[in-house]
Amino acid sequence: MTHSEMAPRSVTSESALHRPYLLLVERRDITLLFTIAIMVLVFSRITPHFWTAMNLGTLGLAVAFNGIVVIGITLLMIAGYNDLAVGSTYGFCAIAVGLLISKGFPVVPGILIGLLLGAGIGCINAFLVIRYNLPPLLATLGTQSVIRGALWLISGGHSIVGLPDSFSRLGQNKLLNLQWPIYIMLVFVIVFDFLLRRSTFLRQLYYIGVNKASARTSGIPVARVISVVYVITAILAAMAGILDGARVGAVYVMSGTGLEFQVITAAVIGGTPLTGGKGTILGSLLGVIIMAMLTNMLNLVGVNMYWQNVMVGAILVAVVALDRIVTPKEVR
């Protein structure tokens, strides 16, 4: 017997791996798909209006915008960072584009300017968090408020309605009975899910999230990676906001309000903890779908907004608590 055979006496790990439910902890996506299937079954039982082509279209659209925003948030959260300004970025860039287009500015350059504004906001967030080393939650809580204020200033508090067809077509055109934003979202989800699994650049996020000091010692360019991801996150938020405006043909001043909490909740449900280190885009999308189905269901049966808030909050707490209970310490 060599010393090494008797050295590892970790009391927990080996035995833990024989507990079958751990597979579900490790394969979060399967658990989530299963949950969604059960929800579909139960919901269609409760009301006949749930499983209809029209409602599924509505549901798809609801998932589309949050599904785009959740991509960036997930990337940041995996690395242990966060962005509370995605909601105001969403609204601000949409309002800016709406203003330009309603003043007769051509559509495509208008949208590009909106995306550039998003990129600019991402740069500011990255600057505050990386250069000044501010805690991400605080820094982006600040920019959230600043951007929301700027939105009210440039819009004068008025929503922008009656945008031209050339713009609203982007959000309203259909393919196989589903609006374009759904496909756009799917493309981005698939691309980013693939890149997060396979590309060296995005895989570095896991290293940073698991142990930032080790990442630095290993030569992973933490500042650069995080900065780029802040910019990606803001651009995605801007894009989702603009598409949302196109879908309605109007941009409301309240657009994107509270969105940051919806997507963070979805990401957490999808398996990305606030402390980072793990998570997938697919998981987050499933989280968005679960949240959207829930809201949709509550709307269908006529539960009012206030109760919906109560329930969404309760579910978030329940999911996090459940995670704590079923995940053994050493896998956490």
Place this chain on the structure above:
Amino acid sequence: MSDVLLQLENLTKRFPGVTALDHVSMDVRRGEVHAVIGENGAGKSTLMRVLAGAEIPNEGRIIFEGREVRFRSPLDAQRAGVAIVYQELSVFPNLSVAENIFANRQPTLTDGLISRRLLHEKACKLMDIFALEFEADVLVRDLSMADRQMVEILRAVSLNPKLLILDEPTSSLTLSEAEHLFELIHRLRETGITVMYVSHQLDEVLRLGDRITVLRDGTYVGTVERAEANEEKLVQMMVGRAVDLYKDYGFHAHKPEVTLRVKGLTREGVFSNVSFELYKGEILGFAGLVGSGRTDVAQALFGLQPITSGEIELLGKPYIPRDPRDAIARGLAYVPEDRKTVGLFLEMTLTDNIIAPQLQRFTRMGLLDDRTARKTTEQYIEQVGIVARGPKQRAMTLSGGNQQKLLLAMWLASKPQVLIVDEPTRGIDVGAKVEIHDMLRHLADEGMSIMLISSELPEILTMSDRIAVMREGKLEAIIPRQEASQELILAIASGVAVGEHNR
């Protein structure tokens, strides 16, 4: 009154899948310092947790002061007179020393309010006994690690325990801080408290223990009186076979080429005017007390700390450290001392860890080449001798020694020409230690230049071809292996002797 304070009979503790303690029987005499030693995973900590009421044994009896006791909770044990100081400190940094010592037991006046005056007096009285050098009203966050440890011990002592358990108390202390702790333990013994001292450091145990008990693999191996004990005997008991703990590797002639030339390296306030040359195939040991600047110099070379001035030549080219990425690309590797906080990615797989320092090498068109990564990992698991189920196992499930080997593998895989290792064998078991020593020597013989930072003098003395001694940020001397001795190095490191800068 019998002279046996504590007697254990067939104590057994099972966890799912593992028997952590297997019918352990031993006794502790009143008033002695009883050292308990064993490799990582030998069951030392479990035993202590059982004694402190933090774990409930499955079988066996604990006889304390002549009667059988069953501790159901830490509070039970505390009431019976057993106090424990765990390895991880649990002091409150933002409270004063006195508040920490009497946390949750602050003396109160009749109105139920805490009396600051009484609190201060009680703390001072206790601190006087142990002649501590800090005041009772300073905040704990302003204390050194060693002093925090003292506060932690005083907190346990203030419970008036009959048995005080110290679990690896020196693991976060420097050499001189540990000295301080040893004095405190001597005073504890003088006051009549029985101490159980858990450690895996042979020298400490031999110094402090009146008797020494060895555990291996959850079983009791034996107890020896200090007079009969020596390092070889203890190691043999711990490992179960004879191990040559510090093999003398002898002097190895290095190649004539200089791989790393450092001239006048300075970081204002941290280290100054550090100059040395490292040859191809050489192991240059860096001795000195913790805080003497060895780690800082290493980190500066690797781009983890800024430098104020100085010139560096790496593999014949001028080199200005920028960041670790650049350093790695130029053939430098730095194996940090703390594998858990700045070394490994514990929650990730072995493959993830091994490829971390050189992700670019495993990238094809922006995508990570998982197959090559896995192959490389398998190769290094084999080469470094990591005991693991496979490349997909998570680092955290490895034992300490295997984690340390993984850390080495991670940096060897980056194929460095100059390797800096910082405390490469701290806190790992004896067998793994010998393997790592062999590996380092072998790498040097193959032409790698190694900067070996270690606080263990025997390690430095047996491994190095030359020994650099640092003190207070200055490189005091570089001593050839043949002239080096433990006494000389300690004398220079602590400033008793002035080192001549001979080469």
